[in-house]
Amino acid sequence: MTLRDRIGRLGIWGRELRTTALTEQQRDHAAELESLGYGALWLGGSPSVEHAVPALEATSRMVVATGILNIWQHQPSVVGGLYADVERDHPGRFVLGLGVSHAQLVTQYHRPYSAMVDFLDLLDLAPDPVPRERRVLAALGPRMLHLAASRSAGAHPYMVPVEHTAAARAALGPGPLLAPEVNVVVETDPSTARAAARAHLAPYLAMPNYTANFMRFGFTDDDLAGGGSDRLVDALYHWGDPDRVWTRLEEYYTAGADHVAMQVVRPDGAFPIEQYRMLARQNA
Template identity: 35%
Template sequence: MGTVQTVQPLDPVRAGVVAAARRALGPVGAVLPVSFTALPPVTAQVAAAVRLERAGYRAAWTNEVVGGKDALVQSALLLAATRRMVWGTAIANLWARPPQTLHAAAAQLAEAYPGRFVLGIGGGYPEQAAAVGREFGSPLATMRGYLERMDAPTRPAAPDADHLRIVAANGPRMLELAGEIADGALPAGLPPQFTARARQVLGPDRLLVVGMQVIPDADHGRAREAARERVAAALARPAYAAGVARLGFPASGTGGVSDRLVDAVVAHGGPDAIAAGARAHLAAGADHVVLLLQPGVDFAAGVDRLEELAPALTGTG
């Protein structure tokens, strides 16, 4: 995998903010079930947030593409509906709004709910850039420019309220950028070997949140085949295939997608199996593992699954 380039340590103030976030987030959280065809009513989202907090999750996360919903507005609604739960964006899509607007929105949430909001930022996909009339360009240059412009002066100025910024980083160069100009990183859909590499790059003081794909199903064989289909779809993206190959995972075996890759990338089976997957990422250096259900899952059924997993997962550490 080559030499791992580490980044400069955070200053003591930022390191303290990260340490506080680690305590608040806890070891495992969950992304609200994702649908790309229909947004659940606000009442259903609020009810889900309350249920997940009561189940023991100390943090939950929201997704965003471009259009359909605004992850920062959604976070505001769900922060107001819960008592102590931390909410994060996984991820706020940089094509959805100007950088200064994202900074102002995040700062307002941090002012209203101190210590309860984490801003995850991601570069999305070329079709999302095209949807707003932009060229996708170089993901690395685009992310660097966006993060640098977030703190540009505005009138009026954004609230002076601290919040964490972490960057979606599934490749080595984006990971180094996250360590250079953000508070941490949020890789997703990768094996614990990448988590270990990410921790080496980020050093001990930055926040490492890991998105872990999960397929809860008491029938282990059925769960593994569903996991295999999910990995096969991911491998259709050349960057993903190259990334797992760099980590020593051949994409295919004699029967198609290798069992070794499937088992490393998707936690599948009953609650204990999924808890074991979370523990593997935590042992590799993650501060917080986020459960990612299959996109398109029915919202109500997905919340049920997350609630059922909570007893095995919320005490994982």
């Protein structure tokens, strides 16, 4: 079974289940997400391989992925060994998502593309290498997308408009996996939805990797000011009732996505299990 087949069309991206020990309620949530038909759980918050183990143990089929492991914080040989342990216990169910993070968050940040190439080289040479087909790269720009196509199963871009998905598919070609993270707000009131989106967007507007990518797709300094224009917010956060949200998600598939890693944004930050239930029923 290919990775594309294992993860299906729809998964979840979130930080809530990124932990080395799930509570009973978290275990129940993980099991329910699997029963609702979500094919993959992408763990945010710069997880390590170990963070995937509790969710794997709480489920039986769903793929668990790092979304993403920060390459500056880990040694490739250690990552390879941890991958081998997880693969032994949960064969075929873990995906290693790798990324270069951001200069504001990593003191040693330097030549990120070359750093990723070096990390992949060492990962291939590790005593327990991670196979190309079981790793993906958090690729935004053309060079990293081409690297994702040549050295991994594909790309897992974060915080992207649908136009990026079309461009990423063109850069990757037809074969590699394309699994963008996509933000949704299940809220019909425009002011409430956009306020929740802007609160979530705020830290990303201070990160040049993202803002440069926004501008690559036609957004301007005016769009980035004041917490983000309505045009920018509406391109990055797909809000409304489940029908409207699903109409927007379908645009990513049409643009070339194989899988959408859906992040549900809630103003209160609570685990959005009700929203996951509504959106799963909409997908049924």
